[in-house]
Amino acid sequence: MNRSCVNCLKTMMILLNFLCWLCGAFVVAFGEFQMMHSRYASLVTSFWPIYPANTLVVTGTIVTCVCYLGVLGGLRENRCMLITFFILLFILMLVELAMACVFLVYSREIGTFVEKDLMRSLETYKESSPDGNQTIRDDFDAVQYLFRCCGVHSEADWEGNVPISCCAEDPCNSVPHTNWREGCHVKLGNWFARNFLSTGAGVVSLFIIQFMCMCFTVPLFCHFRRRGLGYK
Template sequence: MAQGCLKCLKYTMCFANFLCFLCGVAVLGFGVFMMVNFRITALTPTLASFNSANMLLISGIVITCVSFLGFLGALKENRCLLLTFFLLLFLLMLVELTAACLLLMYEGEIGTMVKEDLTKGLETAKGKTGNSTELTSEWDLIQEKLNCCGINNVTDWGDKVPESCCLKNCNSPAVQYRPKGCLITLQNLIEDNFLTTGVSVIVLCIIEVLGMCFAMTLFCHISRSGLGYKL
């Protein structure tokens, strides 16, 4: 009975890690695609290295490597791989919890930093003339998707207001611009999705704890079986 349960646990762990591996490959591929086709430099020049493409690329690499270790360790019943898988999951959970705590503790400072960086990006987009279309395309995308204009309002653009700020009567003297700035819109969007983000982090931590429990259970079973050569 116990052997059957352990075998079921082993193949369940293999299947779960194989699915995570496929998801990691998909995220990695999507990150590479975004990095090649989308360049977010004019919007946030200082935070350009932390854009979504880089984050997806790093997340895909981490998910792929960790899930591969878990899959191979469970399939081969290798104690070294299982222990490495356990430690990596533990470190990832610590990093996630630390990042969540830092975001809560330094929420004001992060908001100020993002505002300053957006200001630099907007000034860069306004100051360029040769590639103005390319540089403002990122702002156009954000302003159209979030229904906002500038950082605080349309006055941030001065006399170079892009068409994406227009709401009504774009080609008439009575033109109407989008009333809200992108900064407050982004803040409201984050606040509206705060609960969803928190629940996602909790679910992710629960999955990681289950993965650690499965890995340690198999590790202890292999140790009791006397398979010392697999260390």
């Protein structure tokens, strides 16, 4: 392999890894943004370990670290870095593929989890004092206000003790007032499903870029090994 081909492979690998690093950094930032602005974590806890925001932060952090190793290995023509990068990237791709499958499975069953957790949160809200379980109370009020819904299935779930966040009027200063008729189960379930599908699609896109990085790493590593380069 002549030097021009090697330089071309190095350039492509470095550019792809840099692009992958940028994607990982964006994923971390987007996950942090979701964590700061999400008001539903205390209400839906069944799939908290694979909550979209958590998954984005963890995956993005690992991707940025691994891709940085790939950029350094290409720039320094270091075989040790390249083989380490290749192994870590291969493991990461397997994990991402498994995650994408999990997201697809959960997106089909998400309605069941959301309904069960919302009913539990609603009962906690009804049974708590005005100063008790403040996080659940605030989050449930936020969901009803933002999604323009009331209760889990309808306002009947509140059994007559309907919170002000269900009010459909603005400003809500009349008694009795009109409440949102639709329950939060369907709306919040659709919101989670969209987030799971978009997260799964992002993971698949990142998987494709990483696969291309691996394709450029193999010939570079073989060239450096034949030339006896790469351990300095």
